[in-house]
Amino acid sequence: MGYRNLRQCVADLERSGRLVRIEREVDPYLEIGVIQRRVYRAGGPALLFTRVKGCRFPMLGNLFGTLERTRWLFRDALRGVEALVRARIDPRELLRHPADLVRLPLAAKNLLPRRARSGPVLQRSCSLAELPQLVSWPKDGGAFITLPQVYSEDPRQPGWRHSNLGMYRVQISGNDYGPDEAGMHYQIHRGIAIHHRAALEQGVALRVNVFVGGPPALTVAAVMPLPEGMPELAFAGLLGGRRLPLAVAANGLPVPAEADFCLSGWLDPQVLKREGPFGDHLGYYSLGHDFPVFRVERIHHRPDAIWPFTTVGRPPQEDTSFGTFIHELTGELIPEVLPGIRGVHAVDAAGVHPLLLAVGSERYTPYAEPGRPQELLTQASAILGQGQLSLAKYLWIANAGDEPPALHRIGDFFRFMLERVDWRRDLHFHTRTTIDTLDYSGRGLNQGSKLVIAAVGGPLRTLADRLPADLRLPEGFDDPTLPLPGILAVRAPVWSAPPYGEDGVLSVFCRMMEKRGAPDGIALVVLVDDPDFVARSLEDFLWVTFTRSDPAVDIDGVGAAVVHKHWGCEGPLVIDARLKAHHAPPLEELPELEKRVDELGAPGGPLHGII
Structure with a gap:
């Protein structure tokens, strides 16, 4: 059987040597984030911080920090999930016809949540200010919930069968938010948007619950790319290996009875407030923008509540394990x-x-x-x-x-x-x-x-695996290097135009290369600020090239032409991957905090032998 709640999971991890307690006082402002990132990079254990500065709740980090540990957490239910996937069974049909469950693997019965009159999560309450105020990066606009499970229902069809459980950024301090307000940052193509639009069209507030903690299957379910119409609560029961008990929160919406926290409230239909900036999973700060305000009516929590968290930043991070695990479940x-x-x-x-x-x-x-x-x-x-x-x-x-x-x-x-x-x-x-x-x-x-x-087809060219002897760069471009065979990275002049402008560097490079002649064996040229950094690793090349370019604006080519409205080029394709004035600033670690974390890894420290 899977875990009933997060505390059960923590105890199991500790018994098996997969969790370390940090009993020194640590600061949720920047320090805890650095610790979690360092332990993740080292492939280390889950971390339970029992003394969090300014907060009475313990914090759990790096729970999904390795793929091996993520698989281990769901070891009892994986075979049942895989059996359903191999059988190509659509869980949505099972929810429409529950009687069919008896003819399917035992795991299928866990798709249906069960009612609970009450639950541990409803036994206590607190304020937003009492929650852990986790700030991971120095330019973050405040604290936000990094592993929220945001629950909403379609106001046209109330009930969990037409619900959505997603993971959206919830800012709980900073900016212009009042003591009972939070920012609800949801990105495009998210299920909550359908519910929000329906509520606005009806002229009503969208009720929302934000769960934190509970059985680990809830967290994974919130990020699963499920087919539309398949409620994440059902999948959480399937992955967790037990039917999910649902109680009722202050706003009348369901709450998993064994969750650790539930922020219960509604989205203000009239007010937007600035949310952010925050470090994000592209490795930059997402800038401040106006987003809906989540008005918190009550915060429920269980007496022994644990606050799970992660760090959002340049990959790889803990959500890398999420992605790999999800691909294993759904790839077939x-x-x-x-x-x-x-x-x-x-x-x-x-x-x-x-x-x-x-x-x-x-x-x-x-x-x-x-x-x-x-x-x-x-x-x-x-x-x-x-x-x-x-x-x-x-x-x-x-x-x-x-x-x-x-x-x-x-x-x-x-x-x-x-x-x-x-x-x-x-x-x-x-x-x-x-x-x-x-x-x-x-x-x-x-x-x-x-x-x-x-x-499509066979090879058209042989790629250079060393700098071509006939390479001649235009004036102002230098330091050529090959990050990969056939790919040339070149230092270009620093961006000099205003935001969303064009400084002409890309075009100048391509037109000059047309006059000089394209070098043999080069299929792709990337204009960058630091070629040595780009060539340092495959990961650095991928990050710079594809996060710092907009195809329609930042691509040109040697011998470019438009034929019947189709753009192409005779010679190498050229991508301008410099940092530009409208780009968000990249995330950077703080050396002074790194030194403080080093002390935890010194002999006698709780992370000795881990970091």
């Missing part, structure tokens, strides 16, 4: 949802949404060798129309018939694509469209472009 279903697609990989090192790699199938003309991408383009459109995959900014898609390398071998996949891509034909832009809310490379909040790069 991709061909069912997207016919012809053999695999999809959202690249964590590039911030997930900025870069998607995929393998599709050219089946339109089985009687002939495909001479150009055909069905791959249809499949790319299907990917960009599917759930959160629609937030992808760059989509590179290969043909399975050409036997591309596995998608997780990212460097090999890039080499495969760059050997085959024809820049005159294989670039397909989506201009003036929506992109991830946290991506500031575009023309404004949620605004930017997308690029599909599709390649």
